Amino acid sequence: MVCCSGTGAANTLRDAQGNPLHAGQFLTDEQLLNSPNLKEIRLAMLRGEWPAVCERCRLSEEAVAVSIRRHMNERFGKRMGEALSWTREDGTLDRPEVRYADIRLGNVCNLTCRMCGPWASRLWADLHNEVRPACDRLPIAHLAEFKYQNWVKRQPVQWLIEQCLPTVESLHFAGGEPLIIPEMVEALETCVQSGRADRIDLSFNTNITVLPEKVTRLWPHFRTISLLCSVDGFGKLNEYIRRPSKWKDIDRNLHLLDERFEEWHLCSVICSVTVQIYNVLQLGELYGYLSTSFRRVSPIPQLTPLYYPSYLSAQILPEKVRNLAKERLLAERSKEDARQKPMFRHLLSSIDTIAAFLTEPSPPQHIMDFLYFTEKSDRLFGDSWRGACPELAQLLGRQAP
Numbered sequence: 001m002v003c004c005s006g007t008g009a010a011n012t013l014r015d016a017q018g019n020p021l022h023a024g025q026f027l028t029d030e031q032l033l034n035s036p037n038l039k040e041i042r043l044a045m046l047r048g049e050w051p052a053v054c055e056r057c058r059l060s061e062e063a064v065a066v067s068i069r070r071h072m073n074e075r076f077g078k079r080m081g082e083a084l085s086w087t088r089e090d091g092t093l094d095r096p097e098v099r100y101a102d103i104r105l106g107n108v109c110n111l112t113c114r115m116c117g118p119w120a121s122r123l124w125a126d127l128h129n130e131v132r133p134a135c136d137r138l139p140i141a142h143l144a145e146f147k148y149q150n151w152v153k154r155q156p157v158q159w160l161i162e163q164c165l166p167t168v169e170s171l172h173f174a175g176g177e178p179l180i181i182p183e184m185v186e187a188l189e190t191c192v193q194s195g196r197a198d199r200i201d202l203s204f205n206t207n208i209t210v211l212p213e214k215v216t217r218l219w220p221h222f223r224t225i226s227l228l229c230s231v232d233g234f235g236k237l238n239e240y241i242r243r244p245s246k247w248k249d250i251d252r253n254l255h256l257l258d259e260r261f262e263e264w265h266l267c268s269v270i271c272s273v274t275v276q277i278y279n280v281l282q283l284g285e286l287y288g289y290l291s292t293s294f295r296r297v298s299p300i301p302q303l304t305p306l307y308y309p310s311y312l313s314a315q316i317l318p319e320k321v322r323n324l325a326k327e328r329l330l331a332e333r334s335k336e337d338a339r340q341k342p343m344f345r346h347l348l349s350s351i352d353t354i355a356a357f358l359t360e361p362s363p364p365q366h367i368m369d370f371l372y373f374t375e376k377s378d379r380l381f382g383d384s385w386r387g388a389c390p391e392l393a394q395l396l397g398r399q400a401p
Contacts, residue, residue, distance in 0.1 A: 002037055002053050004102045004172075005068040010053040013037050023151060029163045030096045039091030046087075060353070066346045075170070076100065098164035102172040105152050105184055109176040111207055113232075113242045114377065115276055115312050118146035120176065131377040133369040136309055152183040161187045165194055174205040179215050188218045197221040205230065205272070209245050211253045216264055224267040227257065228302065231271040233278075234285035240388035241278050243381060254297055261296040270298040270347070275354050276306040277370060280314040280325040281391050287332050303329075303350040305357040311369035314354075315362035321395050322358045329354055367396070 002011050013021040013035050021027060021035060032038075037053075044051045050058045057067035073080075076099055086095045109121035118124040118138070125147035129137045161171075171191070178184045191197045202219070203226040219225045231250060232241045239247055257269050271290060273283065283303075291299040306313050314325065333351040374385045386393040 005056050006053040007055050029098050033096035042091040097167040100170045101164050105175050105181045107176050133372045157183045157187050161190050170201040172203045192221045208253050219264045225265050226268040228272040234289050258294045258297050271301040273301045273303050274306050275303050276312050300344045300347040303354050311366040316366040326355045326358045
């Protein structure tokens with residue numbers, strides 16, 4: 001891919017004939033970084049234009065939110081001068097050196113989160129069409145591919161790591177669930193064996209249901225470790241959304257990270273919340289838990305709006321309910337103790353992003369798809385959305401069309 005936040009067909013790296021590039025071709029970093037897409041994107045950026053693939057960042061910055069583009073510029077902007085000096089008139093890089101690599105390890109995961117699907121967890125493959133509304137079902141052939149798709153078994157991650165290892169400064173891993181994928185551990189071991197681990201920052205997207213010792217024993221070899229922990233609510237609400245996780249495991253692991261912060265070379269542990277219809281009214285419980293329970297784990301979560309599936313988006317709620325959710329989030333935003341800490345400014349700005357997101361309504365027919373999916377999946381899993389989200393159930397009963 002061009003970028004982990006890229007959108008649309010333009011996010012696929014292609015050769016001069018328009019064919020997609022993939023790991024099985026064992027391309028060098030020079031071949032990838034000088035692919036036609038990236039040369040065109042460099043030239044567009046130098047002209048001050050927004051490439052089509054960058055639409056998500058453009059919209060984020062338009063809403064005065066912190067985009068991935070700005071975040072990366074803060075981290076690597078010091079190299080802008082040398083990058084410009086290495087760029088030819090046709091967009092080719094004379095010295096194509098990888099400083100940051102984002103490696104998505106496939107769909108091996110231990111959870112079936114409600115807003116997720118088989119592309120991110122193969123455990124959904126046999127269940128997806130059974131509970132999804134007609135608008136969101138997938139062809140059987142696609143589901144079968146997701147069930148057995150595991151590219152890291154067929155195409156070694158080792159090749160990718162060895163390619164970028166001489167110059168890489170930061171490695172990010174996501175899944176699926178990266179902490180349970182053996183090839184990720186092998187990649188870390190390769191870094192340690194190279195003697196460069198102490199010059200590499202690691203980061204992970206993880207559901208934090210497990211903290212394997214074979215992973216944590218390697219962390220102290222690296223310069224820093226950052227964790228974005230996918231937690232979508234407090235207690236039973238998180239168990240409902242991110243099933244079949246258990247809150248006691250997440251609570252234990254977050255406290256373990258807090259206790260071993262220095263020992264494991266941690267520099268950042270942040271809970272990352274996918275804001276959706278199930279949790280938008282109850283986020284205050286998570287803010288309260290984080291702000292009173294830890295010394296080093298961030299007291300403020302990072303909020304990201306859910307766009308897909310659209311029938312689980314908070315935008316489908318009636319206007320009065322969206323306004324109520326917005327008021328509660330802005331109340332968290334205004335707390336003085338949080339506002340006084342500059343390091344949390346970007347996390348607080350994510351509240352502004354959600355507040356702006358909630359002002360935009362979605363077609364009311366999505367409520368019927370929400371009810372279909374939620375009731376059907378509850379029967380399949382033996383859960384109850386009315387028990388996990390009682391206020392939502394009450395408000396929808398009063399106001400939904």
